[in-house]
Amino acid sequence: FGVGIETQMPAYLSYGQFPEVATESDPGISYRYIRESVLGKILESDLPTHHGIEHAEAFKAMACHLMTNSGSLFELSNIGADLGISKVTTERYLGYLRDSALISILYSHTRSAIKTGRSLKKAYAASTCFIAVVNKYPPDFYEKVPQVFGKIVETYVWWRLSQRFENLAFWRRRQEEVDFVVTDSERTWLPIEVKFGTRIRPEELRPLLGLMERQKIHRGLVVTRNKVDKLTIDGRVIDLVPFYLL
Secondary structure, three states: OHHHHHHHHHHHHHHHOOOOOOOOOOHHHHHHHHHHHHHHHHHHHHHHHHHOOOOHHHHHHHHHHHHHOOOEEOOHHHHHHHHOOOHHHHHHHHHHHHHOOOEEEEEEOOOOHHHHOOOOEEEEEOOHHHHHHHHOOOOOHHHHOHHHHHHHHHHHHHHHHHHHOOOEEEEEEOOEEEEEEEEOOOOOEEEEEEEOOOOOOHHHHHHHHHHHHHOOOOEEEEEEOOOOEEEEEOOEEEEEEEHHHO
16 A cells, blocks of 8 residues: 555655646646746746735745755845845745745744744745756656655655644754654654655664653654654654655
């Protein structure tokens, strides 16, 4: 059952989230539809017209940059400088993208709501299809260039988690980072790492295990490419679950 799902995931992540083209046999046609009729209409017509955007090309370039780098840390001042627009304008444009649900922001975990707005942040594309289309990543990159699909899969995992959990963040201290942290009203933590490689090396779990030790967390989750397993390391349980079963 799981294997059947996995074989369908490259197409689903690349263009299959749009029913209009989900059954199209030619990915090129599907990509063109998403690029022109979905993204093009929103970024080049709907939003510029509605908001009176004065730097339409910079606005579109900013949206494509954030989608291309989905799941990466970003600084608005740096983006604005690259595009030749002010930080105030860049903040306004980000607001338009968030309001239109094209881009969502994930903040680093902090105990203070006041600090959240000043904390590190990542941008995630609303659809993995947008990442594939903007960058022209074909579905066969799933096997040929797995590092590309690793970023796409992380965006998919973010999307699935954001649907299920209200308190979702990432964790970062110095150079160590855990992809996602879910907390509940009792401040119980569930740390989650995404590992798309065919093998998971012990050193890759060091940040996750470090966070679990620091916060006295007894259970963690690693979202994998296709591996199902349960590891017990120093008394801590780590469940391994394929991303397509989330």
